[in-house]
Amino acid sequence: MDFQPDANLQVFREEVRAFIxxxxxxxxxGLPRCTRSPRDQVLRWQKLLSEQGWSAPYWPKEHGGNGWTVQQQLIFDEECVAHGTPTLDGFVHTLLGPVLNVFATQEQRDEHLxxxxxxxxxxxxxxxxxxxGSDLASLKxxxxxxxxxxVVNGQKIWTSYAxxxxxxFLLVRTDTEVKKQAGISFLLVDMKSPGVSVRPIRSIDDAHHLNETFFDNVRVPVTNLVGTEGQGWAITKFLLNNEHAFAADLPALRRYMRELREFASKLPVDGTPLIERPEFALKLARLDAELQAIGMLVQRVAQLEQRHDPSSPILGSMLKMRGTELQQRLTEAQVEALGSYGAVAYAHPHAEAPERPYPLQQLARGIANDMFFRRASTIYGGTSEVQRGIIVKMLFQL
Structure with a gap:
């Protein structure tokens, strides 16, 4: 893999900055930190990108995307995070979109994209x-x-932003007489269909992004089946490898590191900035080294996927495991760096701020919320234990 810098990348970075x-x-x-922006902001941001000709930043040109290199995609993400722009709908850009581009009919792509x-x-x-959860093949x-x-009946849980x-996009069992993996199919369902209902789940980060979703005799046109009946497991394996790279969330990791370094320079401990204390500086250096390694792995996985290299699923699982574990360590380090202020119950970034600001509110708001949210990082998308099993199985062909 070639890690030499491209002389044109700085020009591209300036182009992204100029657009923003x-x-x-x-x-x-300048929007507050969050895992995903509110609906109206996501939709406005998508429309602006489309007007710019950047409607699909992560897709190749043959699928209607921008055709950007991996390095350009990372620069785009970095600049968006640095300027506090809204987030994109990662479900379609990173997960569903590639599935539709490979498995769907042209009519389905024309309908949805x-x-x-x-x-x-x-x-x-x-x-x-x-x-x-991690054992998707057991779905009912x-x-x-x-x-x-x-006619769809059943229940889904942890349905983010339902x-x-x-x-x-829904995994369903269409055949109960075959091996459990072989009886799964992939459906596209309109959330306004009669019989679909959503119940909120408020999570430990004091936010509502999770839900239970119920399907009670929901009628879905057969034309909404992606691929063929029983192909859902193959589609899922394709999708999950993309999800593993997405779950690492490199832009967020870089933001956490930048913020940690920034407020460690501002927070004094016994009259000395925290960042000047040798034990903290060593910890920061170790975290930064891990972050650099994750950045290189993201590029490697993306390039292997573009070449359809058979080793990409192994590295995808490695990336998911190491990236999400680093999310937890970085957010824990942020809260620890706040000292006693890490225990303050700051309002969620998208909630209304209190009339009398809490101490360090401008600096610390949202940090504990992110730390709590990232407790689930090593669970969703396949637990770290499951990823280790996948890695061992594929490496040793068990």
Whole structure:
């Protein structure tokens, strides 16, 4: 792998900065830290990118994307995070979009992708169920063929942003007589369909982004089946490798490191900035070294995936495991660096600020929320224990 810097990358970085500073409204920059922006901001941001000709930053040109290199994608992410722009709908850009580009019919792509690019449609993912998290093959949500429709019954859980989504991509069981992996299919379902209901789950980070989603005799046109019946497991394996790289969330990791270094320079301990204390400086250096390694692994995985290299799933699992574990260590280090202020119950970044600001509110708001949210990083998308099993199995062909 070639890690030599590209002389054109700085030109590209300046292009991204110029777009953000000159074309993006002020109210869509400098936004508070969050895992995903509110619905209206996500849709406005998508529309602005499409007007710029950047509607699909992570896709190759043959699939209607920007055709950016891995390095350009990372620069785009870095500049967006640094300027506090809204987030994109990662479910469609990183997960569903590649699935549609490879497995869907042209009619399905024409139906769904333009609506995303116009800033008119958001998606959510319906995989996990009560008792079927990392073991997706044990899912029980049924889809029974009835003429030109499937009738769907069942429950999904931990459905992130289902309360804001227009559509959901759903794993369902269409055959109970075959091996459990072979009986799974992949459906696209309109969240406004009769029989779909969403119940909120408020998580430990004091935010509402998780939900339970119920399907009660929901009729879904057969034309919404992606691929063929029973192909859902193959599609899922393709999707999950993308999700592993996405779960590492390199832009967030870099933001955490930048913030940690910034406020450690401002917070005094016994009259000395925290960053000047040898024990903290050593800890910071070790975290930064791990971050640099994750950055190189992200590039390597992305390039292997572009070449359809068979080793990319192994590295994808490694990246998911190491990236999410680093998310936890960095956010813990941020809270620890705040000292006693790490115990303050600051309002969530998207909640209304208190009339009387808490101490260090401008600096510390959202830090503990992120730390709590990242407790789940090593669970969602396949636990670290599952990833270790995948790595061993593939390396030794068990």
């Amino acid at each position: 500073t000159s074309r993006v409204p002020k109210e869509l920059t 333009p609506a995303v690019f116009r800033g008119e449609r958001l998606w959510c993912q319906g995989f996990s169920e009560p008792g079927s 949500t049924r889809a029974v063929r009835d003429g030109d429709h499937y 309360h804001e989504a227009d559509w959901i």
